[in-house]
Amino acid sequence: MRADLKIIRSETAAPPQQEESLVGRIPTEKLLIIIPAYNEADRIGAVLDDIQREAPKIPILVINDGSRDATAEVARQHGAEVITLPYNNGYGVALQTGFRYALQQGVTVAVSMDADGQHDAREIPRLIHEIQKGGIDVVVGSRFLNSKTYRPSPLRRMGMLLFGLLATVCTGRRVTDPTSGFQALRGRALRLAASDLYPPDYPDADFLILLHKCGITVREVPVKMRPSPDNKSMHGGSKSVYYVFKMLLSIFVVLLRQKPERF
Amino acid sequence: MPPRIQIISILICIFLLAYVFELVRRRYLNEEYSVTWLVTGVMMLVLSISDELLQYISNLVGATLYTSTLFFFGMLFLVVICLHFSIRISALTNQVRTLTQDIGILYQERESLRKEIAKSKNESETSGVENL
Numbered sequence: 001m002r003a004d005l006k007i008i009r010s011e012t013a014a015p016p017q018q019e020e021s022l023v024g025r026i027p028t029e030k031l032l033i034i035i036p037a038y039n040e041a042d043r044i045g046a047v048l049d050d051i052q053r054e055a056p057k058i059p060i061l062v063i064n065d066g067s068r069d070a071t072a073e074v075a076r077q078h079g080a081e082v083i084t085l086p087y088n089n090g091y092g093v094a095l096q097t098g099f100r101y102a103l104q105q106g107v108t109v110a111v112s113m114d115a116d117g118q119h120d121a122r123e124i125p126r127l128i129h130e131i132q133k134g135g136i137d138v139v140v141g142s143r144f145l146n147s148k149t150y151r152p153s154p155l156r157r158m159g160m161l162l163f164g165l166l167a168t169v170c171t172g173r174r175v176t177d178p179t180s181g182f183q184a185l186r187g188r189a190l191r192l193a194a195s196d197l198y199p200p201d202y203p204d205a206d207f208l209i210l211l212h213k214c215g216i217t218v219r220e221v222p223v224k225m226r227p228s229p230d231n232k233s234m235h236g237g238s239k240s241v242y243y244v245f246k247m248l249l250s251i252f253v254v255l256l257r258q259k260p261e262r263f
Numbered sequence: 264m265p266p267r268i269q270i271i272s273i274l275i276c277i278f279l280l281a282y283v284f285e286l287v288r289r290r291y292l293n294e295e296y297s298v299t300w301l302v303t304g305v306m307m308l309v310l311s312i313s314d315e316l317l318q319y320i321s322n323l324v325g326a327t328l329y330t331s332t333l334f335f336f337g338m339l340f341l342v343v344i345c346l347h348f349s350i351r352i353s354a355l356t357n358q359v360r361t362l363t364q365d366i367g368i369l370y371q372e373r374e375s376l377r378k379e380i381a382k383s384k385n386e387s388e389t390s391g392v393e394n395l
Binding site for chain 1: 364
C-alpha cells in the first residue's frame with residue numbers, strides 16, 4: 001500500500017506543471033472555472049461544452065448543490081470535476097465551496113459562472129485577461145455596462161438599480177451589475193470569498209462593499225448575457241421582498257462593521 | 264398578590280426547576296442550555312415567594328398589578344432565552360454549512376484518489392505483463 005501511494009505521488013507531482021504552462025498566459029497561473037448547479041441536468045452539458053470550446057484546457061468544477069436530477073453525472077460526462085453537496089444549500093454556499101476547493105488546490109484565478117447558460121463562455125478569456133493585467137483582484141462581468149440587449153423585468157431591474165446605486169455610493173466606483181455571478185477572483189479576493197466573512201446566501205452588493213472595505217479593487221467589464229432560459233430567477237416571487245430587506249440589512253451591517261483585520 | 268396565584272406561580276417554578284434538572288440528569292438537555300432555564304426558574308421563584316421584592320419592583324416599573332410584574336418578567340426571560348437560541352442556531356448553521364462544504368470537497372478528493380489508485384494499479388499491472 002505504501003509503495004502504491006508513493007507511485008501516485010510521484011506521478012501526480014509532475015504532470016500538472018506541464019499543464020499549467022499551457023493553461024495560463026503566465027506560467028505560474030492555475031485557473032479554475034466554478035459552476036454552482038442545482039437541478040440543471042438539461043442545460044449544464046451544453047454550458048460545459050461551450051466552455052471547453054471557448055476556453056479549452058481550463059479545469060472546470062461543478063458544485064452539484066444537492067440536485068435531485070442527473071446534474072452530477074451529466075457534468076462528469078462532459079469532463080468537469082464534480083463536488084456534490086449532500087443537500088441543497090443555496091447559490092452562495094455552493095459557490096463558496098468552489099472557492100474553498102480552489103484555495104486548497106492552489107488555484108490563483110477562479111472564475112465563477114452560472115449553470116443555466118446565461119453567461120456566454122466566449123467572455124471567459126476576456127475576464128481572465130482583464131484580471132491578469134494586474135492591480136485588480138476582482139473582475140465582474142456586467143450585463144448593463146455599455147449594453148442595451150439585456151432586459152430584465154421592471155421589478156428586477158429596479159432592485160438591481162437600487163443595489164447597484166448603493167454599491168456605487170458605498171464603494172465610490174460605478175457598479176452597474178451587483179448580482180452578476182460571472183466573476184473572476186484572485187489573491188486576497190479569493191481568500192476573502194473562501195472565508196467566513198463571505199455572505200452565504202446570495203453574494204451581492206454586500207460582498208462588493210466588503211471587498212471595497214478591505215481595499216480590494218473591483219472592475220466591471222461589459223459582457224453579453226443571454227436571458228435566463230425559462231426566466232427562472234434565484235430571487236423571485238414572495239422571496240424577493242425578503243431578499244430586498246435582507247440585502248439592505250446586510251449592506252447596513254457591512255458598513256457598520258470594522259474592517260476585517262485578516263484581509 | 265392574591266395567595267392563589269402566588270401558590271400556582273411557586274408550584275410552576277418548582278416544577279420547571281425540577282423538570283430541567285431531571286432532563287439534565289437524563290442527558291436529554293445539555294448543561295449549557297439548561298443554565299438559562301435554571302436562571303429563569305430561580306428568578307421567577309424568588310419573585311413569586313418574596314412579596315416585598317415584587318412590590319418594590321412593581322413600583323419601580325410602574326405596574327399597578329403585582330401579577331402583571333410577574334408576567335412581565337416571565338415574558339422578558341422568555342425573550343432572552345429565544346434570543347440566546349437564535350444566536351446558538353446561527354452558530355450551528357454556520358458550522359453545518361462549513362461541514363457540508365468540507366464533506367463535499369472530501370468526497371471529491373476521495374473519488375479522485377480512488378481513480379488515481381485504480382489508474383496506477385492498471386499501469387503497474389500492464390508494465391508487469393510487459394516485463395514478463
